[in-house]
Amino acid sequence: GQNIDQPTEMTATEGAIVQINCTYQTSGFNGLFWYQQHAGEAPTFLSYNVLDGLEEKGRFSSFLSRSKGYSYLLLKELQMKDSASYLCAVIQAGFKTIFGAGTRLFVKA
Amino acid sequence: GAGVSQSPSNKVTEKGKDVELRCDPISGHTALYWYRQRLGQGLEFLIYFQGNSAPDKSGLPSDRFSAERTGESVSTLTIQRTQQEDSAVYLCASSLLGPEETQYFGPGTRLLVL
Numbered sequence: 001g002q003n004i005d006q007p008t009e010m011t012a013t014e015g016a017i018v019q020i021n022c023t024y025q026t027s028g029f030n031g032l033f034w035y036q037q038h039a040g041e042a043p044t045f046l047s048y049n050v051l052d053g054l055e056e057k058g059r060f061s062s063f064l065s066r067s068k069g070y071s072y073l074l075l076k077e078l079q080m081k082d083s084a085s086y087l088c089a090v091i092q093a094g095f096k097t098i099f100g101a102g103t104r105l106f107v108k109a
Numbered sequence: 110g111a112g113v114s115q116s117p118s119n120k121v122t123e124k125g126k127d128v129e130l131r132c133d134p135i136s137g138h139t140a141l142y143w144y145r146q147r148l149g150q151g152l153e154f155l156i157y158f159q160g161n162s163a164p165d166k167s168g169l170p171s172d173r174f175s176a177e178r179t180g181e182s183v184s185t186l187t188i189q190r191t192q193q194e195d196s197a198v199y200l201c202a203s204s205l206l207g208p209e210e211t212q213y214f215g216p217g218t219r220l221l222v223l
Contacts, residue, residue, distance in 0.1 A: 031209050042200060042214035043152070050209070087151060095208040096165060097142065101151035 002026045004100035006088050011106045012078055020073045020086050020103045028093020034062050034073045035087040037102065043087055046073065075105075083107045111135075113215035115201050121221045122191055130186045130218045134203030141178055142212060143186050144200045145170075152200065158184060159207060191222045 004024045012018040024032070031050040035043035049055055049064035049071060061074040073086055085102040092098060114133045122128050134141050143155040154168040158178040169175070173192075178184040188195055198219050202212040 033211075042216050044214070045211040048211065089152075091208045094165070095159075096154060096157065096167065097208050097212070098154060099144070099152035 002092065002098055004088055004090060004098060006086075006100045006103045008101070009104045009106070011108060014078055014080060014107055014109050016078050017074065017076050018078060018105065020075070020088075020105065022071045022073070022088030022100060024069050024071070024088070024090045024098075024100075026069075026090050026092045026098060029066060030091040030093065030095060032062075032064055032071050032091070033089040033097075034060075034071075035089060037085045037087055039084070046086075078107050080107050080109070113201055113203055113213055115199075115215040115218050117218060118216065119219045119221075121223065123223055124193060125190055127187065127189045128191055128220065130188075130199050130201075130220070132184045132186070132201030132203075132215060134182070134184070134201070135213055137181075138203035138205050138213075139181050140204045140207050140210075141184050142202045142204075142208075143176055143184070144202065145197045146200060146217070147197045155186070155199075157208070188220075191220075193222050196220055196222045 034046040037043040047062035054063045059076045064071045085104050087102045088100040116131045139160045141158040144152040156176045157165040173189045176186045198217040200217045202214045204210040204212045
């Protein structure tokens with residue numbers, strides 16, 4: 001079967017670092033995306049990983065291990081505006097995109 | 110246009126009525142996707158159009174759901190005989206060539222079936 005698991009909710013403090021994990025079991029693999037979704041808004045692109053390793057982009061980094069079916073999104077120097085849902089999405093064989101349920105991140109002062 | 114647009118932004122309908130949702134992708138994007146997002150849940154894949162290829166309809170939840178796309182432009186998602194469980198936000202996205210590229214999402218249509 002196909003499955004993407006993420007924690008439902010996380011809470012972190014402004015200025016801190018938080019890691020959001022995603023594990024997946026899918027029919028084939030053609031890449032993994034992380035999207036950010038603020039409440040009531042559409043998702044927006046954060047990162048894309050297709051090879052193993054770490055991709056860094058400013059305060060956001062994303063890591064992928066294909067052999068372990070595992071990815072994480074790392075957010076540094078947290079800001080209040082980072083409070084949002086973070087969606088892990090996997091492109092399967094046949095190029096269908098499957099989304100996880102998302103992790104709601106609460107950043108507190 | 111500058112981004113993906115969807116209409117209407119909100120739709121309230123009575124159970125049993127048909128509704129039609131529209132999506133205008135970013136100009137030049139060959140791939141178009143429809144997703145459903147129920148309150149507090151993740152995105153549920155519905156259908157994917159790629160150029161002139163036959164669409165991937167594997168995510169459509171029942172035969173009450175159908176979608177069309179005219180060439181590489183506008184798409185419509187039609188829900189016939191709506192049910193209360195169809196209430197959700199329907200999101201459309203487009204990407205330049207295919208799913209391995211960033212999907213740009215529209216603002217969604219919030220559908221409420223009474």
